[in-house]
Amino acid sequence: MSEVVLVTGAATPGVALAARRLAETAGVRVVAVDTTLPEDDLGPAKFVRADIRTPVISKVLAVEGVNTVLHMDLAPMRPRGTGSATKEINVIGTMQVLGACQRSDTVSRVVMMSSSAVYGTSPRDPAVFKESATARGGTKSGFAKDVVEVEAYARGFARRRPDICVTTLRMAQCVSPHFSSPLGLYFSNPVLPVPMGFDARLQLVHPEDAYAVVEKAATNDIPGTFNVGGDGVLMLTQAARMLGKPTLPLLPIGFGSVLHRAASFMGTDLTPGVHRLLTYGRIMDTSALREIFGYTPKFSTRETFEWYAETLRPGLFQTLGVTK
């Protein structure tokens, strides 16, 4: 009997594509669960409508004989959800999934799709985060706080079930033309509001690399926590220039609320908390991913962004021919 992989959060942007890819290329049976049908095609993966916030998830584990749980239902924002609903799914959902895994006899591997948000963002941060670093600020609320709590549960789970291999993947920011992401939404605006006097260093991961890492983690026993991100650094102003979009410097005080208002005026709903990332930025060290996990990202941050920028409308300066 082949391996069975359970993918949670199938309706979360980008997850359905990961589930489909896993089902098509890795030779495993994939069961995707969520409360709503994903917008993307799941392909050969089987969809089961289940709410991970309820104990029903343990029944799914038992009925399908799941060996690997790929918990990807962590998202900074739901398409139609308030902050408290997001928190409910992120934190309570993770607790239920881990609780179900702890009682399961079949599960031998748990992969947590975490986020680089666990490091927070603050001016007291080191320039480059290693996996051993802890957040020094910026994790008091919102998604970052959720991720910190979720990772704490995962560590507790790993202590209680040492026989289960727990892999935590801290993903850098993702941009893709196929699904929405916090930075993708931000860069789709025609004018980019930036905090005055700050230039954040950004790190991106190409969806191809992210899927490859997830696939490897879901099919191999590689316990530990790994940063996943492309090489190199992109400054926020540099990214805006590459898009040819004008920037709108705003006062750093109250930047968050003005940013959200400006974005909603331009027709996009930004992820809460993205303003901190745009102020201080965040870069992760990926040497553990190469040396221990054994995967070298194919795309650098810059290549990822160029790939994404090609799918966007040309910015104002590009239209005018000021920039290339």
Next chain:
Amino acid sequence: MKDDLKGIGTSGEAGRGSRATSPSKAARSLAGPAKKAAPKKATAKVAATEPSTATKATATKASATKATATKASATKATATKAAQPKAAPPKKSVPKKAAAPKAKAAGAKKAATESPNRERHLHSVPDDEQKTDETPKEATSGLDPDDVAAAFAEGAKRLLGTDWSVRIANLASALRRRASGEYEVDEFGLDPEMHDLFNSMIEPVAESWFRLQVRGIENIPADGGALLVANHSGTVPVDGLITGYAVMKHTGRPIRPLGADLVFKLPYVGQIARKMGATLACAEDAERLLASGELAAVWPEGFKGVGKPFSERYKLQRFGRGGFVSAAMRAQVPIIPVSIVGAEEIYPLIGNIPSLARLFGLPYLPITPFFPLLGPLGLIPLPSKWIIEFGEPVRTDAYPPEAADDPMLLFNVTDQVRETIQQTLYNLLVERGNPFV
């Protein structure tokens, strides 16, 4: 002739002006029949024109030919200068017109061939029927676009050298490349192009204003990591910029300053600091920089050093907790003591407003002899003489990396570095003498 050239009444009404430049009666009589004419000073006028050539004297309005006008333009420069003190305000348009051909004459021959037309044009102005109010327009309409282009080319050539067009094209392409985001920054945010730009801005300050003298540059390794440890002073941490400039100038290597978190909290300051290669002073970043073979620089005194009163100048404060030594030991790189003399005098700190400083979240709010008193003028640093001496490297590779966890050893090495800097400071101070000479 000169009077004719001046085009009386070409700017403003005749007869106006201060006492120094009051027009002669003769000029006023020429300007218009409405004015009362009194040719009393006409002789003075003639006297003024006498130094000019005979051609000019004979040339009249009616008989001005192209040939004489061309000759006149050659001598015009001196002639107008001679007449300047007595020149009537209406004549003022003439030096303006003369200046343009003069500039061109230096560069292009073309201007000389054009001047006859110009002269004739001028001659038509001072007819008695000429109305005064329409003449100022003519003064500017005489500017030929070709002349402007030639003058611009000449100016650019003088400013940028003979390959000015290449240099301007290069500059434009560089600007466009920057505007398109086609540049690389490293993971700490160092932007090499901006680094060079800022350094070229610091250069005149360091060389001319602070008269920087650098010693012991051979102690900085040409490659591989090293940790520069320096004394901190000057109310505003200018010493970091100047040290970075000195090292860049003499070794071609950028230093990576490790700054307090306040630097990265402040808008613009943090942004520029990162572009200059600075990063947060923490063990992670220090070890990462040193392990990758960079020249990291620390000022372990921190705010205690930079914000100490002027009376305690050149007295080293506590050198932090010795974290820099453990970072250097882990990375097995040498520690280079750096003694900076001169920074203490740039902003003599004579007072502090702790309550206001707390309000702004700053470690101190300085009062210098000039700062709040003269407003923005007080922000100009005093021109003290600077000497930066790079001392003999303190080897750390003699100790095993585990020694970084031995606090006693760390304290010893910290004290050794501190004492070295303090002694060097005293020697340099004696040698330098008066800081402002």
